[in-house]
Amino acid sequence: MLVIGNGRLITRDREGTFFEDGCVAIEGQKIRKVGTTKDIRKEFPSAEFIDAKGGVIMPGFINMHNHIYSTFARGLNINGYHPKNFMDILEGQWWRIDRTLNLQDSYHSAKIAYLDSIKNGVTTVFDHHASYGAIEGSLTQLSNAADELGVRTCLCYEVSDRDGAEKMKTAVKENTDFIRISKDRSDDMQKAMMGMHAAFTLSDTSLEYCAAHTPDGVGYHIHIAEDIADVYDSLAKYGKPIVNRLYDLGILGKQTMAGHCIHIGPHEMELLRDSNTMVVTNPESNMGNAVGCPPAMRMLNEYGLLMGLGTDGYTNDVTESYKVGNIIHKHHLADPNAAWAEIPEMLFNNNPKMANRYFENKLGVLEPEAAADVIILDYKGPTPMTKDNYNSHILFGMNGGAVTDTIINGEIRMRNREVQGVDEAKIWHDAQAQAQSLWTRINQA
The missing domain is CATH 2.30.40.10 (Urease, subunit C, domain 1)
Structure with a gap:
């Protein structure tokens, strides 16, 4: 005892x-x-x-939305990278990184992310992974790292059409394989979701393919309207808002988590509420990517959505998200009373409620x-x-x-x-060597 x-x-x-x-x-x-x-x-x-x-x-603490694969981006200088908007950031940085990641990159970045989580008091991490340079077995690399560090985690792989239909299907299989593996565990330490990148990188055919391969009781972890470009894409291609499109395809629901939801309207908020879909906001990342401030106060107070707080790979210290979440809404709304109660409600009450839709204890x-x-x-x-x-x-x-x-x-x-129980100096040393290898490969590609 x-x-x-x-x-x-x-x-x-x-x-x-x-x-x-x-x-x-x-x-x-x-x-x-x-x-x-x-x-x-x-x-x-x-x-x-x-x-x-x-x-x-x-x-x-519980981190409801992280990107472990972003760990080795710290300090990275990509040749010719000068983004003008969010799509430039995705194409010029994140997609170049994930297309280069191999299994060792995923493993060592996970070791660091989970180690850093422990040091910041984060005991549960919901992660949204991408490594299109090496899809198969990548979630197992994260799983192994989590087991070695002893962190509670829920994993998924972000399915996307951006690298073609075959890799989309391989990504779905990576999710379904890990869903099966996690269900065979009896320790309540690892769970799984069906990951999806975002509506603008997934056709209806691909979304239907995901749905057809997702077991009952498992939901989706997807970015929604993080940038206005996502909204324009849905309206232009499908003639409907993003949330409506996902609702029509059966993607929403109690086990599904929608990341960001910055550029959504009242009707979409109603659909998220009526489908009991979870929402997670990531204030530091949103400010860093210059994508806008979500209508979180409306979603919580007016529509009663179950809304939590994540870091989106920006940091492993969720108290940073608490601090920035407190001020971003005051600044955005020009209201000094905003977010005093709502942000701690997200972090301390809603994050556990959301996590317990997957974890039993x-x-x-x-x-x-x-x-x-x-x-x-x-x-x-x-x-x-x-x-x-x-x-x-x-x-x-x-x-x-x-x-x-x-x-x-x-x-x-x-x-x-x-x-305790790990060689921390070795973890840092190995990560730095692996990161240098990744950086070299990125700039040689």
Whole structure:
């Protein structure tokens, strides 16, 4: 048994329970009990004890939309790359990267992404992968990396027509193969979706092919209206908005997650709501790509969509998305009251709800029988922390770098900022060598 105490404990339960000197007891892969440090240590005197040293104890973060394959883009200089718009960014950078990626690139980039997630207190990652240079077996590379690091993850491969019909079908098979593999697991650590790139790179025939090969109970992970070009493409080719088109083809639904949804209208919001489709927004990436600000406040407050928060490969620190999400909507709407409640609702309440449409063990909360995904942050704070203001302390005072300890599925994955059970220096060394190889291949192509 493991006991974590002597810290301010944010449980995220329905009552918003907060302990000034809190403690959580872990037995196996689940939370056994929460309470005061005095009471829990008295009840479990022989348990291994982790001292939070007055820091903050809380559930691990969940990243609902990431792109692990973007890991090696950091610092990359592509010859002749000078984008003027989002399509230039896709064609000039991301599609050149993914067409060059081999299986070793995918594996080592995943090792780094999951390692960095642990260091930033992210215990669950939903990833959207692409490696058109090596499709078959690529999700297994990510899966192996996740197993080695011990991170909970849900994987998919983005199906697209952009490299031809045969690769589209190979991508579908990569999804279906991994869906089968994930269903054979019994540890609730890895799940799978049917990945799709975006409506503008998928014909109706390809979407129908995806649907025909997607097992019951599995949904789709797809970008929707990230850029206005996606909207124009759907109207020009199919005479209907993107969401309508996907609705007509049976792509929407409770298990489906729509990324971005920046350029959608009220009727499309209604279709997403009525089909119970999940939406995930990615504020840093949207600003970085200059694609616009989604109508997230309307989707949440007016239409009641289940909407979460992701990083879209921009970072593995979801507190960055929290901070930027808080200000992008204030700036966009010229409303200082915007996003105070909505962004933490996405990150702390909706992300767990969305993740639990795939994972069985209850995530994002510290209460009996929930998954034992717990983090400690080194944070004291210049003002009192209470049940009513701890989100403000997280927003303005904490970041991923404050995380000292990460426990996933009851296993200590980081202790005192040292990642356990792996040779961290070797992971970084191997990644840098692999990245250099990738960069050379990209610029020689």
